[in-house]
Amino acid sequence: MRMFSITEESLKVFLRELSLKHVLIAPFERDGYFEFDVLKNPDVINLNYTNTRLSPKRFFLPQRQLVFKHYPRKGFTEESKEYSSFVLFGIRPCDASALSVLDNILLSPPYKDASYENRRKNAIVISLSCTKPMAECFCNVFETGPIRGMGEDLTFTPTRSGFIVEARTPRGVSVIEEFGKLFRKADGEMLEEYSRLISKVLDEMNRRLKVDKTRLIRIEKEAGEEFFQLNAQRCIECSLCSFACPLCYCFETEDCLEKDSYVRFRGWDTCISPLFTRMASGLDPRVTKADRLCHRFCHKLSRIPLAFNAYGCVGCGRCVSLCPAGIDIREVLKKWG
Amino acid sequence: MGLSPYVPKPVKIVRIKEETPDTKTITIGPKPFDFTPGQFAMVTVYGVGEAPFSICSTPSDNNLQFSIRKMGSVTTAIHEASPGDEIGVRGPYGRGWPLGEMRNRDILLVGGGIGFAPLRPLLLHLLENSNKYGRIAVCYGARSPSLLMYRDEFGEWMERGVELYLTVDVGEGDWKGNVGVVTTILDKPNLNKAETIVCTCGPPVMIKFVLKKLVELGYSEENIYASLESKMRCGIGKCGHCHFGGKHVCVDGPVFRYDEIMELPRGISPF
Amino acid sequence: MSSPEIELRKLARNLLERKVVDLVIGYEDSEAGVRPCFIKEPGEVEKLVWNPDCRLSLVRYLRGFKEKKVGIVAKGCDGRAIVELIKENQLDRKNIFIIAVECNGVYKPVKYGSSKTRRQMAEYCEKCEVRVSPIKDYLIKSDEKALEETIPKGDIEDLDWLSLFRKCLRCMACVRSCPFCYCTECSIEGFKPALVHRLVDPVELFTFHLIRAIHMAGRCVECGACESSCPVEIPLTRLYHELNEWFRENYGYVPGLNLEQAPPPLVFKEGEKP
Numbered sequence: 001m002r003m004f005s006i007t008e009e010s011l012k013v014f015l016r017e018l019s020l021k022h023v024l025i026a027p028f029e030r031d032g033y034f035e036f037d038v039l040k041n042p043d044v045i046n047l048n049y050t051n052t053r054l055s056p057k058r059f060f061l062p063q064r065q066l067v068f069k070h071y072p073r074k075g076f077t078e079e080s081k082e083y084s085s086f087v088l089f090g091i092r093p094c095d096a097s098a099l100s101v102l103d104n105i106l107l108s109p110p111y112k113d114a115s116y117e118n119r120r121k122n123a124i125v126i127s128l129s130c131t132k133p134m135a136e137c138f139c140n141v142f143e144t145g146p147i148r149g150m151g152e153d154l155t156f157t158p159t160r161s162g163f164i165v166e167a168r169t170p171r172g173v174s175v176i177e178e179f180g181k182l183f184r185k186a187d188g189e190m191l192e193e194y195s196r197l198i199s200k201v202l203d204e205m206n207r208r209l210k211v212d213k214t215r216l217i218r219i220e221k222e223a224g225e226e227f228f229q230l231n232a233q234r235c236i237e238c239s240l241c242s243f244a245c246p247l248c249y250c251f252e253t254e255d256c257l258e259k260d261s262y263v264r265f266r267g268w269d270t271c272i273s274p275l276f277t278r279m280a281s282g283l284d285p286r287v288t289k290a291d292r293l294c295h296r297f298c299h300k301l302s303r304i305p306l307a308f309n310a311y312g313c314v315g316c317g318r319c320v321s322l323c324p325a326g327i328d329i330r331e332v333l334k335k336w337g
Numbered sequence: 338m339g340l341s342p343y344v345p346k347p348v349k350i351v352r353i354k355e356e357t358p359d360t361k362t363i364t365i366g367p368k369p370f371d372f373t374p375g376q377f378a379m380v381t382v383y384g385v386g387e388a389p390f391s392i393c394s395t396p397s398d399n400n401l402q403f404s405i406r407k408m409g410s411v412t413t414a415i416h417e418a419s420p421g422d423e424i425g426v427r428g429p430y431g432r433g434w435p436l437g438e439m440r441n442r443d444i445l446l447v448g449g450g451i452g453f454a455p456l457r458p459l460l461l462h463l464l465e466n467s468n469k470y471g472r473i474a475v476c477y478g479a480r481s482p483s484l485l486m487y488r489d490e491f492g493e494w495m496e497r498g499v500e501l502y503l504t505v506d507v508g509e510g511d512w513k514g515n516v517g518v519v520t521t522i523l524d525k526p527n528l529n530k531a532e533t534i535v536c537t538c539g540p541p542v543m544i545k546f547v548l549k550k551l552v553e554l555g556y557s558e559e560n561i562y563a564s565l566e567s568k569m570r571c572g573i574g575k576c577g578h579c580h581f582g583g584k585h586v587c588v589d590g591p592v593f594r595y596d597e598i599m600e601l602p603r604g605i606s607p608f
Numbered sequence: 609m610s611s612p613e614i615e616l617r618k619l620a621r622n623l624l625e626r627k628v629v630d631l632v633i634g635y636e637d638s639e640a641g642v643r644p645c646f647i648k649e650p651g652e653v654e655k656l657v658w659n660p661d662c663r664l665s666l667v668r669y670l671r672g673f674k675e676k677k678v679g680i681v682a683k684g685c686d687g688r689a690i691v692e693l694i695k696e697n698q699l700d701r702k703n704i705f706i707i708a709v710e711c712n713g714v715y716k717p718v719k720y721g722s723s724k725t726r727r728q729m730a731e732y733c734e735k736c737e738v739r740v741s742p743i744k745d746y747l748i749k750s751d752e753k754a755l756e757e758t759i760p761k762g763d764i765e766d767l768d769w770l771s772l773f774r775k776c777l778r779c780m781a782c783v784r785s786c787p788f789c790y791c792t793e794c795s796i797e798g799f800k801p802a803l804v805h806r807l808v809d810p811v812e813l814f815t816f817h818l819i820r821a822i823h824m825a826g827r828c829v830e831c832g833a834c835e836s837s838c839p840v841e842i843p844l845t846r847l848y849h850e851l852n853e854w855f856r857e858n859y860g861y862v863p864g865l866n867l868e869q870a871p872p873p874l875v876f877k878e879g880e881k882p
Contacts, residue, residue, distance in 0.1 A: 031841065033721055033722055051721045052721060054777075067344065070347065106575060113342075114341030114343075233646050233669075236668065238780055238784040240781050253570050253807075254805055255384055257384035262383035263808065264343075265808045271577060277567070277578060280409025285605040286604050303580075303582070321720035327640070385800075
């Protein structure tokens, strides 16, 4: 992958030109927090942002989405349309890495999730490195940041004189080629600054929390439930951990009768919900809260890695911050990692 | 083509038959896809919901059949349907019974209650191709005689050479057969136990005791398969509802071999 | 360490050692922030803390321990919630040891990615008139000064409720953290047959919140658990406060103050106007 550089001025031009061809989505500040929205004027972009409270997975896995509309009288079934192409600019490497893990899971045989595939195909994902990680962040544990993620097309890293830009995929390379006059090859001095920055930020994070990931498989064998019992007492089953997580993908469906059609919607679900595995007969393989919490952590830290060679957590820290009851995945990591 | 895997195909109900007081077998036709015994389909009642059901007709049949017990909103809606009503179907999904393993071997089918539904397509398929397989025995138990499914076919099965052993938990009316749980008749089939392939399906607690008893009787663990059930929303391993211990019941099952069942977490595992 | 904390730990140890209670529900500190803790052994009482981050109402946890004798750290609003729940036959007074702590307000939570640096008092604490629980088994006084007040967002009419509700994710955190949402199956969660769908129609976001507001009217003690759990910071307490004001004006009723005063929806007086 090739390394380029761009000045702040040229970045503004880049964004302006991008917004003419695509829907450009970037971070905004609202009421003291950040969120992604369509950017119409590139001059108001806020690149000093920390991270968005809700993850950008909603552009690929919407919170509610039409699956189909069936017209019994007309005799046909209509699906939701393809998403227009968009550019997701400024997501953090952890969130971009989440997309790469989701690609593994949702596009793996025997079937592909068609809507997710369409959106991924049509999106250009541009990440922005973290140079000042937040207190909740632990992306270093899963190697999903802080400078480079795994699922983006381009990585922008702020330096003293602008940005270092790394093209991570063939699509990223073609974007650079398309806007060739704005980008320059990165010179040796910038590359040196870049590698110094990587080690500085990584060192800082490793000092906070360092975990031997390979030992996490032990959660399966040692889910001796006292740890999960303690956390289950606190858990209020609110579903925030799953909703905020950039990687949680489980969904629920709802069918309804509309004026002249039958519809099915799908949307975010949480394995913490007491109904998640409960069958109509009342039988429930995960009937206690402790069972469900244990499953959540086992799934993310042990089973996804076993099946897909990638971890089910990217260390963004949203669940830690948003859980009303203070359940902390870092405690699981420290205990078993 | 072009429709996402989550969209069902509309089909019409051709026939509805009452099997037991709480179970009906619906026939839809013509069948929208081919399948192997043990696979399931996601059946949609438009406007109500979707649920997984084992396909209980033989693959050679031109129609598709499901035996459905009245439990929740989707199954209740199906029980209130009539021939000519439209439902949605998509499939086939899952791993069916291991037909390849069964070549030239004796086969024992053990069913409990509505658990016989995924065993029936297997039985019919084996009978249609009986030259490829050894002896076939069936042990089938239900809570009471009126809850035994496919009663009107028992005679035909026996005529075609099936060793059929029936039992009920509680006798009723003019029942003269065995009374007791299905484990009490497991010793009756006259088969080459060490080489027999066993396929079982029923309530989890039944599967647990059946598996234990089979091993005790001398059946080999590597030849024992069970079909498990789970809540499902997609049927293709994406929604997460049937995910247990690294396996999806919809993709890696619903048919699991004995050793795979031992690995499943407590809760979904019948043990 | 503040003296309310020392007193709290001493009391908790005492209660557990003498087996007056089976467990004590309080707050503990952790890397993730202040969070609820459930203490069964006298040796664990050192975990208990008391500070302006002790925000989440613990009363919601009492419903899981109905068979046990439980000690609970209760602020003013928490105590009011207990009073109201006793009136609704959800809690048994004799099974609860209420450790009333004098509260001077809690901090607004600072969540993921916030650009705010100064801590401010939660908005719902501003209107609080009941700093200490109206029923108690033990009182821990606190001489903390009041927290810096937050800048009010404006009167209720100034908020664009439709656009606020549009942000709702239907995560149900408000319902799950509320002491009064004890229904085993929430009527507006979307269970079949669905009164209010969760996924199908965005209009249902408004229906959900309006129905919830009506269910809360005259019961809500404005503890702010819903608002502080909400990931998109919908100022729910403000909405419920307005409905509570209606009960106060029309029936002279304020929830949670008086064990003897029956909630107006359960009372019919002859000659009462509809």
